[in-house]
Amino acid sequence: MTLRSVVIGCGHSLPERVLTNAELSTMVDTSDEWIIERTGIRRRHIAAKEETTSVLATRAARAALASAGLSGPDIDLIIVATATPDYTFPAVATQVQAALGSHTGAAFDMQAVCSGFVYALTTADKFLAAGAARRALVIGAETFSRILDWTDRTTCVLFGDGAGAVVLEARRGDGELTDRGVLSTHLRADGRHLDKLFVDGGPSATATTGHLRMEGKEVFRHAVTCLAETIEETFRLTGVTADQIDWFVPHQANRRIIDATARKLGIDASRVVVTVEDHGNTSAASIPLALATACADGRIKPGQLVLIEAMGGGFTWGSALIRW
Structure with missing residues (x-):
């Protein structure tokens, strides 16, 4: 047990x-x-x-x-x-x-x-x-x-x-993939990319709040590659395949990143939860907002396999596989 x-x-x-x-x-x-x-x-x-x-x-x-x-x-x-x-x-x-x-x-x-x-x-x-x-x-x-x-x-x-x-x-x-709950998590970071997505202020550096700065093309390029790699690791270690995922709930940063990542992983668009149209990028709030939306409208149901992923400034990224 x-x-x-x-x-x-x-x-x-x-x-x-x-x-x-x-x-x-x-x-x-x-x-x-x-x-x-x-x-x-x-x-x-x-x-x-x-x-x-x-x-x-x-x-x-x-x-x-x-x-x-x-x-x-x-x-x-x-x-x-x-x-x-x-x-x-x-x-x-x-x-x-x-x-x-x-x-x-x-x-x-x-x-x-x-x-x-x-x-x-x-x-x-x-x-x-x-x-x-x-x-x-x-x-x-x-x-x-x-x-x-x-x-x-x-x-x-x-x-x-x-x-x-x-x-x-x-x-x-039972320690099996049929269990409900968090089944697998994978976290990564690469601090060499600070200048691609950051806030130009902070208590120690400037004693100001600062503003968000981003190199959009670079973030896009790294996001699709890094996210696909960590999810492919999830598939490899758990034995789960893309067609077994009931719902893919990615970080809602940009519709193009979401679509490109799903295509790269072989996850059908009909199984991707997308809320970026109504919420924009809400950073750390985007995945739980999307989860709450899909639960409220009845898409996500108990027993289903849900895959979440996100990438953020730093860079940091990660994924989790959950049986709802």
Whole structure:
């Protein structure tokens, strides 16, 4: 027998304000057609001043707990993946913990940018599989609108704000691929590529928040190659094949990256969950937002094989195979 981290709840939170491509075209030199052709994005949500990352994270956490039939005190581990915390410290996770009335166990943030949710899920899985925690909240939450240069059309059209969360519970399994829960995780990083996707500020370097900077073509090239390699490793080590994947839920960065990665892996487009059109790139929040969307509309069902992957600044990247 082995302990598996089983997903028992899923939820999300989006800011009320929607920023369309048409509205963006009045702010920078761009157009709806240009953005859709290059990214697949039509709209994104932008947080109001009072909608901080911790506020969005807490809303998503409450929704995930409600779907699991649990409350804050039932959770003994909270991990928030974010690159846009409310404060340098304390961690967003501790703010969520206080808001939920969960006062036992650990709460901390994880920073791997767009890969943050995969990194956080993997970390939570290690806690639960080792018996160090019983139930975990894994949250991806971002307010990237706070770090965008709204005069740079190459970046400001891409990103949005939001949060998503899952509840994991340690349950006994047989150690087989038929078990429900997290079956396989793979994390990677290559710090040589800092200049291709980064924020040009920080407490130690500049004592400022800074703005996001990106070399889009280079990120695209590395993303398709690196993500395909880590997923192919998942297939090789587990024996799972592309046609056995019920749902492929990639990081929602860019429709072209999503399509290219799915083609490279041989995953049919009908089994790819795509929400980038409505949310834009919400960094660490994008995968749990997509999961929550596909669960809510009935696509993802218990027992199905779900493959998630993401790549973020650093570079960091990773994947996880989950039987829902």
